[in-house]
Amino acid sequence: MPEFRVPNVIPVNDHVWLLDDNHDATCYVVAGTKLAAVIDTSLGMSNIRAVAEALTPLPLICINTHGHNDHIGGNWAFEKAYMNLEDMPLAEETFSQPELQAAMKQFGIRFPPFENVTDGQVFDLGGLELEVICFPGHTPGEIVLLDRKDRILFAGDGLVQHLWLQLEESLPVAKQIESMERLLPLRDQFDIILHGHCQAPCGAELFDTMLAALKDLAAGNTADDIDYEWYGRISKAHPFQPEDRRIVYKDQSLD
Numbered sequence: 192m193p194e195f196r197v198p199n200v201i202p203v204n205d206h207v208w209l210l211d212d213n214h215d216a217t218c219y220v221v222a223g224t225k226l227a228a229v230i231d232t233s234l235g236m237s238n239i240r241a242v243a244e245a246l247t248p249l250p251l252i253c254i255n256t257h258g259h260n261d262h263i264g265g266n267w268a269f270e271k272a273y274m275n276l277e278d279m280p281l282a283e284e285t286f287s288q289p290e291l292q293a294a295m296k297q298f299g300i301r302f303p304p305f306e307n308v309t310d311g312q313v314f315d316l317g318g319l320e321l322e323v324i325c326f327p328g329h330t331p332g333e334i335v336l337l338d339r340k341d342r343i344l345f346a347g348d349g350l351v352q353h354l355w356l357q358l359e360e361s362l363p364v365a366k367q368i369e370s371m372e373r374l375l376p377l378r379d380q381f382d383i384i385l386h387g388h389c390q391a392p393c394g395a396e397l398f399d400t401m402l403a404a405l406k407d408l409a410a411g412n413t414a415d416d417i418d419y420e421w422y423g424r425i426s427k428a429h430p431f432q433p434e435d436r437r438i439v440y441k442d443q444s445l446d
């Protein structure tokens with residue numbers, strides 16, 4: 192087997208841990224009294240399951256917020272993973288990459304099947320529940336997970352400082368706004384957002400400022416928008432405050 196890199200483990204509280212994998216992606220371990228959930232598994236260069244097992248002796252379940260490679264890459268360490276199957280085409284695209292196919296053959300690893308999750312589904316970890324909320328925008332199958340006990344929203348890439356809506360699979364800005372407005376009735380139930388690319392907990396005001404910025408973008412207020420480079424490509428980005436925050440979009444996403 193390869194030599195795995197080890198994520199930086201940051202306790203959020205006594206039963207929730209943030210796993211920062213080389214600043215490439217962020218995963219989470221959430222422990223109840225009978226089960227623990229691993230939320231996302233990064234790129235596959237870290238054995239996220241082994242890290243989780245060092246944090247808790249509880250049986251583990253794996254939940255993916257969406258189907259991008261930096262969120263499902265470490266699924267190989269699990270027997271099953273939960274994901275909204277709207278993102279199955281993205282997962283299949285990841286698994287079919289020649290480099291990954293070669294690594295699977297070389298190291299004898301395989302990726303487990305996915306089991307679909309649905310809006311409103313609840314994972315009972317024992318004394319703590321994670322509620323699935325479908326959140327299409329960044330990808331068609333994006334979900335967020337609400338932990339009412341700890342007042343935490345696990346947001347994958349659906350709520351992040353640089354929201355990417357410019358990808359081929361991303362949905363229009365209007366759809367992202369619709370997803371956020373569906374979440375508005377629950378806004379008073381979380382104070383912290385733990386997303387897929389943070390190295391520390393993020394305040395829930397990210398939700399408020401992002402929704403306002405999305406509406407501003409949808410209204411056509413793009414005079415101050417900037418070029419945004421990603422993987423050698425250039426898209427437009429709508430800046431918003433505070434801090435270095437961007438909504439990256441494709442022109443047709445404003446339709």
